[in-house]
Amino acid sequence: MPILDPFRLGRRQLLKTFGAAAVTALSLPPTLRQSLAQPVFVAPPFQLGVAAGDPAPDGFVIWTRLAPQPLEPGYGMPAQPVEVDWQVAADDRFRTVVQKGTAVARPELGHAVHVEVAGLEPGRPYWYRFVAGTERSMVGRARTAPALGAPVERLRFAVGGCQAYEHGHYTAWRCISDESDLDFIYHYGDYIYEGGVRSFYFDRHQERTLPTPRPFDGRELYSLDEYRRRYALYKLDPNLQMAHASAAFIPAWDDHEVDNNWVADRDQDGTPPEVFLLRRIAAAQAYYENLPFRRSAWPLGPAMQIYRRLSFGSLLDLHVLDTRQFRTDQPCGDGFKAPCAGMDADTASVLGAEQEKWLYDGLAASKARWTGLAQQVMLMDMDREPGEEDIRNMDSWDAYRAARTRLLSFLHDRRISNTVVLTGDEHQNWIGDVKLRAGDPDSPTVATEFLATSISSGADGGEIRANGAGILAANPHLKLLNDQRGYHLHEVTPKAWTAHVKVLDKVSTPGGTLSTRAVFTVDPRRPGPQAA
Template sequence: MDSTARHILDLHRRGLLRGALGLSALAALPSARAQPVFGRYPFRLGVASGDPLPDGVVLWTRLAPEPLAPLGGMPVGAVPVAWEVAEDERFARIAARGTELARPELGFSVHAEVAGLQPGRPYWYRFRAGSEVSQTGRTRTAPAPDAAPARLRFLNAGCQHIEHGWFTAWRHAAREEDIDFVFHYGDYIYEYRGRLPGQPGWGPAQPVRTATGDEVHTLEDYRRRYAEYHMDPDLMAAHAAHPFLPSFDDHEVDNNWAGAFSEEDGGARHPVAVPPEVFALRKQAAFQAWWENMPLRRAVLPRGPEITAFRRLRFGRLAEVHVLDTRSFRDDQPCGDGFNKPACDAVARPEAQMLGERQERWLLDGLGASNATWQVLAQQVMLSPLALPDGINMDSWDGAPAARARLLRGLQERRVRNAVVLTGDVHTAWAGELRPEAEGPVVATEFVATSITSGGDGTEQRPGTPALLARNPHLRFFNDRRGYCLHEATAERMGVTFRAVPFVTRPDAPREDRGRFITEAGRPGLHPVG
């Protein structure tokens, strides 16, 4: 077990001890309600689990009898919420139980860090507040660190703009069988509303579903926006079906934010700048709301406007998953930001940062030390070079090519075998091969998941797709439908199936497959299947 994993486990166990000590003093808390009575069902945002370890998992819910009201319609005062985990869905064999306090300071969210479970098996869980019982969720612990599981099945998904369509892809994701985890690469919510064609982030000509309120800035704004998303029955079903590894991209805070800088950074597109110290207040609200609404451990709880969300999870000897943060520690986008924009001199700066020095060193050291068969870099923005007709995407790794070169050379120098990169952000599906130099050896494979809804229905291809792929021969697949990626890893190969739905602007789309590839252990590169 590496030092980071030991650190997370230590925080996990110390947090459980603090929680147990706190519960012993529950009767002395005048604000705690021993038997709360709710005017409406309090579990309207569903249940979720996440960040599985071999001996446990995080269980999540949030009390909200009136989800769009301030504090979810809860009275001020901490509320005890009991939880239980069972070996069977009838709860005849209880494996663990406990109680957490849902506090108003944390939006009445509950994060139960369960320990003492058996590795590599499914469990069922539920919550109770007063006389009310939550929905039942199903989760799965990670395999033992030295186990050699026959396979690992996981999903990669994100970019779910509620105004751009129905979350039918999540319904299909919920029905996938034997899923070990879902990596949510980010853009769980969208902070703005009502974007129409011709504006950044536009999708259908008119919003399919209209978000409440305007662009969000305050903690209560962000909480309300998360509540709208959590109430979607298809997303709720996916959370209840599988454990998630949550990450974030830009829209959990502000479109195309980077480090200390908001989208409105004083460039040509936004001449009236938001000062970094003011943007820090928005980041603080956004990160708190993100933590409140995700199945995350206490170790990830933000400290003001700063958060350490990068972390490492092991799935036996088969895979190590390195969850990355490509927003918090990066440089501001060069050349005034932009998509399909010619590169200016700032693109070539040798000190360019995408992960930041500390995270970059943590990642490369962890990759070099790991003995897992597959090294999964779970991140947000496209790592593969993408030569567009008139330029590059400044918000991707193309805006910091020196940082990309350091990462890929680091893989090569440390002889990291079987590196696979999971990506999202661009609302289209891609598969590509990564090389430190254009004519050098392949050192990693990248699979880019399309969006759940963002961008609207999409098409199979775009008019310029053949020319785009010819301009970028390292990219072997493109599709413009909505959906997610299903991955299956064995000791011999890692496979991907690009799942898609033909439409999102109306409900009940069927599930379709648009491409399948594998990369073989010890032989980096892409091979189409079927």
């Protein structure tokens, strides 16, 4: 039931939020008013959908956000807390409700609700929903993780991200929602784009502006209200809502949740660090408000606890990394550049000292059959301009050679051969061997990297970009390069890790056709993808 104080609200706000009937009721004497139904929202408050996140053996977090007018300043809610009831059931018809309670949607948090549900059985699906007054949300589904250390025969999960709204339709999210019985969905980042309408990127030499499939009044984001409205625009998409309702998400941010290519306290425009941190505060709060994070990720100023570890029985330990918040500044002035001395600096770091130690400790202690590194930017070394000067992406691990060598040497020296790296950022499918020594094809392969393409960023794309054949020839550790939109579907068993590269023929209009571009398998005793 809403716990609003109507006498602190103006009549115009009451009409806008609850409708004329509710305002009439509120003008009655208190004794009579108490016998009437609670105010009714003038528009459905659950327009941004529902979501679940970070599955554990005993539960997960469930999320929603009240927003009757999601694209308006103030999103149609009064500056008052509102009670929201929630239910978790063992069946999709809610005949057997196993957990229920009441949460408070507070204006300080954009009227978002994050409920950490516990006390559930491991390794099985549940259904959840929310109620505010007389309004009921859509139903979501999430699966709890298997019990710690329990034998697990199979996991199925999807990987997706980079979803520039104006570049295309979210057909891939609809297809992901149609995948049967997913254990979770890893979102590798770029949930929103913070800038204005972006031109379609094809290669570093050429950008051209094409008619946007879904134009909007895109402006650079700086304030909390602006970030909130950008999330609302994206989350109003029904395909994205269906994906959220189909399985628990495991989200991590990349750059565009804040600003393009940001690291630590630096942005791409040379803004004074103390000023940029103010923007990070707004971006972090909006990110938390709109994704199903646990309270452990609660934003403290500009900081969020993004890196974390999730275990799925004896089969998989998934280490979710944060490659933005603690990284040192990109060397060579960022961008795609020829190597410079800064790339070999011992002090350069992608993860920061504390996160790096946390990762190494977790890798050493893991007893799972598989180790997953869920992160954001390419780990493989990659010559981007074959036949020309050696060109590297300064926003990837390629530009932090000492940090990458530490990680890969740790895996090699401890004979951790079961590592699979899940990456995004590049708006293409890149699949290959992670070599111990960059540029040496005879170097030991220490891990497998599956870099998933974008959901929509880059528009329709094609089979391969103009310089793709040269990149494949110059980088023999690279097994697939593809420029279509889509996602990756992973099936993991004790014997093999199988990755299905799912691609769409178009995203410029609704109804793109999905196909499987390639299938790769990995043996836990021998790193490196093998074409199936």
